[in-house]
Amino acid sequence: MLSFNKKSNLLELGQYKYSLQNVEKPNLYRDNFNYDEIPKCTFNHRLVPMNPPNEIWMTDTTFRDGQQARTPYTVEQITTLYEMLSRLGGPKGKIRQCEFFLYSENDRKAIRACQEMGLKFPEITGWIRATKEDFKLVKDMNLQECGILVSCSDYHIFNKLHKTREQALHDYLEIVKAALDYGIRPRCHFEDVTRADYYGFVVPFATELKKLMDEYQIPIKIRFCDTMGYGVPFPGATLPRSVAGIIYGINHFAQIPNELIEWHGHNDFYKAVVNATTAWLYGASSVNCSLLGIGERTGNTPLEAMVIEYAQMRGTLDGMDPTVITEIAEYYESDLGYQIPDRTPFVGRDFNVTRAGIHADGMAKDEEIYNIFNTAKILNRPIGVEINKNSGSAGIAYWLNQYLGLKDEKIIHKNSPEATILLNWVDSLYEDGRVTFISKEELIEAMKTLTPHLFALKKKK
Structure with missing residues (x-):
């Protein structure tokens, strides 16, 4: 299908058909990921164009992924930090959403307490396992959007779930349909995408999600999870590690709109911030972060870092209040007993x-x-x-x-x-x-x- 791209002013081939490759053995990319060696970063010199969206923003996972890496927050601590997130993000909602677990009574109390604050931003969203039974929790909490774990690499599909790609795709689509039937906006967490077969599973899966979105007329967000921090920002790097290739490709090949593409990175190789910025540059409207970067293992992309990155990329803070970053850092140290490393940019005691x-x-x-x-x-x-x-x-x-x-x-x-x-x-x-x-x-x-x-x-x- 040919179409004229008003952004590039070029006639483009807009429809590509990538079918699911239901392989018998898992593709573990052993050339890149030999477990007994440091992972290799390979290049094929294929460049994709930068494609920054008209609008970019951040979302927060402090009370979900961030809470997996520390002592659980109390309800009072969550409401205090949630209010700070709202002030930091400003009236335009540059911190657009904040996600929560739904499983414990403490989680649900925290959600209700935050809902009662009546703040427009950040929107409260949920996260569940890929099981239909969990959608009742989402409806009971009156949430409009919820994240669903849909692991994408063969490491997960074959070695953890013990399924074929075809079985995994079928089961994931059934869960997404269940969410749509409930009237819930699904956010599909493409776990371990930087070790996944991009054209053999990721793009075909996204294409099926686009069909469901068109059928139900309910947006389906794709969150690309760089679960192990393998993503790289380098031009000409090969998939599955190329952040630019992942983001640009899903927009170009599966026709997923920019506003429904999100990046969630980890910092195992010190690339969380630059990978998130790369995601913005190549077509993701949203990057998912946590306060102070607290998260699994080496942590997530620090939210405060992306506030500063936003200002560098757009030349404005767009109503965000960065002085709240200092308030948040002081609160973590004085009230939560969290010791921020002294040389941490923007928040450490020695940074300036x-x-x-x-x-x-x-x-x-x-x-x-x-x-x-x-x-x-x-x-x-x-x-x-x-x-x-x-x-x-x-x-x-x-x-x-x-x-x-x-x-x-x-x-x-x-x-x-x-x-x-x-x-x-x-x-x-x-x-x-x-x-x-x-x-x-x-x-x-x-x-x-x-x-x-x-x-x-x-x-x-």
Whole structure:
């Protein structure tokens, strides 16, 4: 079928027929995935065009996948975080949905409590196993959309489910039909897609889902789950690991609209963020994330990272409030007892802190030199300096000006007597064998003793 693509202004062949390949033995892609070796990334140099959707957004799995990797949240903790997600996503709903388990009474209480808050975004959705009996839970909770696990790789179909591809496809379609009969929007979780036979199972399955969608006139979303983090963003990489190929192909070959394509990545190979951004670039409207990246094994795509990625890709925050990211990080540490690694971008205690004197000297002259953006304005996280053996007088002067709130002609310079006095004190500590950095409390006590006139300035304020 020929059609004119108004986006590319080209006449294109829009209908491709890929039939299910019901193989007798599983295709485990042993050239790529030899279990006794690090997985190989192969290339065939075939490039697909970038195809960014008109609108992109995020969804959240903090209370589903994220909850599989930590102590279960209480109802109060869930409602607190849900409200923060709503403020972070802003009035345009850039954090569009938030998914929940349905199985425990605590899960259902949390859903009801969030529903009672009356927030437009994020929409509350569910997740169930691929069994018809579970749809009653979805209806009882008055949810409009629910995720259904439909494992796609032969690792799962043959080795876990002990089925053929034909049997798996038949059973999955029966479950999807059951959801449609209930009037529920299905979200099909194509588990382990980066080890699945793309043209032999993934595209034929998606094509059948498109037929059901046209028949029932109910949207069916496809969530591509990079369950093991094997996806790669590189141009010319081969399937099944190519994120670009997976996303572009399902839109082009199975005619699944951009707004119904979602990416759910894991971080096993440090590629969760770049793979999610690649999914956006090649046609997925939605990327699924969790707060702080908390999820199975190495975690999911961090939601806060994709908020910043969105702003980089679109040149605007579109009403999102990134200062809430700092609130969320503080809540996790103070109320949930979760220790965020110090160097985690945007949320770790050290992400915009320097201990090097040469960096502090540069920031004293112009903070743009060593700060990624205005973190005080955008994240409500002013830049910081911690004092150690490498801080020098410049680091001490910067810390003093920040702590005392000194500006313009009142600032203390690195060559000032006060900076020299405190530097000598710091140097003496390290000469005596100290190896740790010096805390804020220790510096304040030293200032009281060695430069009391400076401490008096703070007291006056």
